[in-house]
Amino acid sequence: MLSMQDVLDYCDLDRGEIEAIAEHEHLPLAIAAELSEVLLGTPEGVCQLHAMILENMQQALAAGDNQRVLELMETYEHLKRTHPLPSMH
Template identity: 80%
Template sequence: MQDLIDYCDLDRGEIEAIAEHEHLPMAIAAELSEVLVCSPEGVCQLHAMIIENMQHALEAGQNQRVLDLMQTYEHLQRTHPLPTRH
C-alpha cells in the first residue's frame, strides 16, 4: 500500500479522506486521486470531499477526526489550491 501511496500526487490523509467519502478501498481511492488531481474540477471535488468529511465528523462529535481532517485540508490547500478563474 505504501508503494501505491508514494506513487500518488496526494498524501495518505488525502487518500484516506477520498476512501472515506466515496466508501472505497484505499487502493481504489489512490487510483481515483490521480484522476481527480488532473483537472480543476477534480481538485474542486477533492476540496469538497474533505470539507464534507469534516462536517460529518463534527456532527458525529468526532473532534479528533475533525482536527485530523483540518490538517489534511490545510495540506491539500498548499499542494492543490482551489483553481482561480481568470
C-alpha cells in the first residue's frame, strides 16, 4: 500500500501545490495529486494550476487569512519557477 508521502514523491508538484489543488477543487490530497499530473500534461492545465492558486489567494485575502495568503504566495512563487505559464503564440 502506498503512503501519502509515496504519492507526493511521485508527483511533479510539491506538497503545497497539491494542497492548493485539493483546497480549490475540494478533493482529498491523493486525488488532487492525480489531478496535478493530468493538469501538468497540457499548457491549458498548467494555466489552470496557476489560476487555482491565485483564486485560493483571493479567497484567503477576502477572508482576512493573511497567514494563508503568505503560504499561497510562496507556493505560487515555486509554481512559477518550476512550471511557468506557457507562452501563447
